[in-house]
Amino acid sequence: MTTTAIVIGAGQSGIAAAFALRDNGFRPLVLEAGSDTAGSWPHYYDSLRLFTPAHFNALPGRPFPGDPDRYPTRDEVAAYLRTCAADLGDAVRTGHGVTSVVRDGSGYRLRTVDGAEFVAPVVVSATGSFANPHRPHIPGLARYTGRVMHAADYRTPAQLAGQRVVVVGSGNSAVQIAVELAAVADVILACRTPIRYASTEPIPARSRFWSLLASAARLPVGPLFGTGTIPVIDTDGYRNALRAGRPEVRDMPTAAAGTVLCWPDDRRDHVDTVVLATGYRPALPHLRAVITLDRNGFPRHRHGLSSTHPGLAFVGLEYQHTILSATLHGVGRDSRHVARRLARRYR
Known part of the structure; x- marks a missing residue:
């Protein structure tokens, strides 16, 4: 007998989960809130490229098209995911945003925004985190009255051309956005901790580094x-740009007065806009009736399987199973792990 499993979300995590569940004997049904099956990718900033080459980012059994050694663009990733989702056929239903999940006997009852209900013994939440930008409390910005935006709202440098901008963060997106903006704006990259690089030099697409990273993952x-x-992951000379002061890298501001930020070395600068490239937290409002989240906004789980609710699983959580769990590379591997574990229980 084939067991139905409902996957919430049709982005990279949901698509990977559906294929893995199908391969492990389940009959997956994917419920997607929007009208697209490319997840959050169409909503990222225009210039976004993957920090890893195409060959590193294929879902299991579904090669990424084109030159395997290029760094795919945002739109190329979106197109790839749409093609993968099409292979799932009518197992994917768009326009079915899940508003609540509750226990129902030995399984779960899901209600969607249009009032429809679905029941299944297995639910995999794969809603990602783009809908839940992380805006941490930053003491040095408490009295800042200028514009504060999250990287989720950043699209193109033209938005901030000619301005004095502070980008907050020390990860890949923070560095990429800051370097890009530095061509059209006066930019400071403010970091709570020093920037750490994955390698000592920029990494070419054809490098042994990628096989080593795949092994680690x-x-x-x-x-x-x-x-x-x-x-x-420096694939485009970001380190050299920062060394050249384009943008300037500083510690976090210590205080603010209006639109003026104060720095640890007593410098003071008028700043038009602060961009928070401070990451995201899981978007799980649909699960509020069945689980509680920790102080960082994450559910209790063990490598993607809920620690408190049998039959409930996750794909796409940061660090849920490996160091790359929240990436396009990681969700394929994690999905297979979760699906195999679920299959042992329900087959």
């Missing part, structure tokens, strides 16, 4: 890393 050590920042 097989290890189930993700939970040991908590919510730390992934080191910057």
